[in-house]
Amino acid sequence: MLKKVVKTITKINQSMLIVGGVVLALLSLVVFYDVIARYFFNSPTRFGFDLSTWLTGIAAFLTGGYVLLHNDHIRVDVFYERFSDRIKSLVEVITGIFILLIVIALVWYGGARVIQLYESGSVASTGLNISLWIKWSILPIGGLLLGLQATINLIRSIYNVCTGKRLWEEED
Amino acid sequence: MASGLLALLIFGSLLLFLLLGVPVAFAMGGISLIIGFFFWSGEASIVGFVLGSYGRVLEFTLTALPMYILMAGILRYSDLADDLYEAIYRWFGGIKGGLAAGTTLIGALFGAMVGIATVATATLGVTARPSMLKRGYDSRLVSGVILAGGALGILIPPSILMIIYAMEASVSAGRLFFAGLIPGLLAAIIFMGYAIIISYIKPEMGPALPKESRFSWKEKFQSLKGVILPLLVIIMVLASIFTGLATPTEAAAVGVIGSFICAGIKRKLTWSNIKKMVVMSVKLNGMVFWLLIGAVAYARIVSATGVGTWVANLITDFDVNRWVILIGMQVIFFILGMFIDPGAILLMTAPVFMPMVIDLGFDPIWYGVLFILNACMAYLTPPFGISLFVLKGVAPDIKMQELYRSVIPFVILYAIVIIIVMIFPQLVHWLPDRIMG
Numbered sequence: 045m046l047k048k049v050v051k052t053i054t055k056i057n058q059s060m061l062i063v064g065g066v067v068l069a070l071l072s073l074v075v076f077y078d079v080i081a082r083y084f085f086n087s088p089t090r091f092g093f094d095l096s097t098w099l100t101g102i103a104a105f106l107t108g109g110y111v112l113l114h115n116d117h118i119r120v121d122v123f124y125e126r127f128s129d130r131i132k133s134l135v136e137v138i139t140g141i142f143i144l145l146i147v148i149a150l151v152w153y154g155g156a157r158v159i160q161l162y163e164s165g166s167v168a169s170t171g172l173n174i175s176l177w178i179k180w181s182i183l184p185i186g187g188l189l190l191g192l193q194a195t196i197n198l199i200r201s202i203y204n205v206c207t208g209k210r211l212w213e214e215e216d
Numbered sequence: 217m218a219s220g221l222l223a224l225l226i227f228g229s230l231l232l233f234l235l236l237g238v239p240v241a242f243a244m245g246g247i248s249l250i251i252g253f254f255f256w257s258g259e260a261s262i263v264g265f266v267l268g269s270y271g272r273v274l275e276f277t278l279t280a281l282p283m284y285i286l287m288a289g290i291l292r293y294s295d296l297a298d299d300l301y302e303a304i305y306r307w308f309g310g311i312k313g314g315l316a317a318g319t320t321l322i323g324a325l326f327g328a329m330v331g332i333a334t335v336a337t338a339t340l341g342v343t344a345r346p347s348m349l350k351r352g353y354d355s356r357l358v359s360g361v362i363l364a365g366g367a368l369g370i371l372i373p374p375s376i377l378m379i380i381y382a383m384e385a386s387v388s389a390g391r392l393f394f395a396g397l398i399p400g401l402l403a404a405i406i407f408m409g410y411a412i413i414i415s416y417i418k419p420e421m422g423p424a425l426p427k428e429s430r431f432s433w434k435e436k437f438q439s440l441k442g443v444i445l446p447l448l449v450i451i452m453v454l455a456s457i458f459t460g461l462a463t464p465t466e467a468a469a470v471g472v473i474g475s476f477i478c479a480g481i482k483r484k485l486t487w488s489n490i491k492k493m494v495v496m497s498v499k500l501n502g503m504v505f506w507l508l509i510g511a512v513a514y515a516r517i518v519s520a521t522g523v524g525t526w527v528a529n530l531i532t533d534f535d536v537n538r539w540v541i542l543i544g545m546q547v548i549f550f551i552l553g554m555f556i557d558p559g560a561i562l563l564m565t566a567p568v569f570m571p572m573v574i575d576l577g578f579d580p581i582w583y584g585v586l587f588i589l590n591a592c593m594a595y596l597t598p599p600f601g602i603s604l605f606v607l608k609g610v611a612p613d614i615k616m617q618e619l620y621r622s623v624i625p626f627v628i629l630y631a632i633v634i635i636i637v638m639i640f641p642q643l644v645h646w647l648p649d650r651i652m653g
Contacts, residue, residue: 064498068286071279075469079462097274103282104273104509107502116499117239118507118557122600124237132237139238142246146509149249153266183270 323365
């Protein structure tokens, strides 16, 4: 059961690689097209500017869990590297708590904003004129992705701190 | 709560958790949420964090980051260094230390294509290093030029770190780009000079190619073919900014398209290569942006609680010469640089340092170039300069000890460049003033 959950969460966050890759490519194309359209045809798109910032937002918020999955968030490992397995796990527990605080902020308060925007039916007027709640939904979604990854990391770390054993082996 | 105590709490807790090894982004974000909730404005501070992170990430200037990162990812796996090195080999092989000097030149060329420090280091570690070792070059000199030349990536425009600095300091990224060009070239020339001079003094460190294996003029000119593609990418990016075709942000998109075409011509767009490019870009991008999200929160706490001003006043109240404070900042950067990623250093110190720099009447562009130069050093300085590990990663046979020693002369040379730029601010201002008025 637990294994299945872990696998699913890993899979979801792993798939953000594709989302991120597509978004980065799309972003470059949109901005490039705008440069060309403005210079040669003097008619940049109305939505290009706004769309590019939103794509940047997607690539940023949605990949937090992916980066965490691969343990690639920058850290100072001067002492960390020398800690025993259990102390490392303890640091991971602290990390997990910090992340979950951030996740609560993004999911709860970001989510509240999305709902509020949805109910008021606000539409963006900055160029990419879609419903504002869609734009803001990258906050709770990104928070959720990060939170799921952090939660399974936290469970694994707590287990390791308490028992000194690994609940499951990490695969890369 | 008294400002002093709060300052201790804010800076002390960050330092503690960083040293424990909690990722920088989450330490900054988590601490800020806790302190903001209890010592500032409760729930409102959390809402502030959420709105602030959305606003920051979706700033237009920052759309340049993912694109320059993608561009770096594409070029990293396009094997451009092969051809460049071949050209260097044919042209400079006959000079003592020529290959080492040429490697620095390639580092500078890469610097003009990518905005991060590790791409040139990794690619040169794979291509230039084995070749130079085979020709009897001193292994420490080889590592040194690769590391020092690679770090130019963040000094010679475009530069990702410069974009982040420009945002923190509210200066124009384009102006900062051009401000870094002359100091970057100066650094490259100094490194090249060092490699050649040291090889003339101690010929065993960088022997010239024997006469019989040197190349004819025809062969030399033929090798220049390999320089065309990289130059094309550089010209596309820089010229699009120069001519006003694109803003520095938009130029990133031009660069992505250019490097993509370049990779296509080099037949590097296989599925496995594309996957490597995407993995590197998405990871680096996620890393940088979450660092920014954490930093937004931290900066708010430092300024909103008044702690930033308090510390700044504390330091300026000492009534020492402003140059002492400036040099003190450089020393702090240097020390932090031995342990922490330059991007994180920038974001951690900016809430306190930036207002001080302005207060003391220093020019933020010039100060930015000084910071970037310091960041170049941070990539090299033991024990945890990132470039050291990148080079070790692609050339596992090097001993860490040897790497540590190899960077010493180049760290000193970087420090000399910093001093030169401090004394002659015209080096920074001349070019952007000419171009942008």
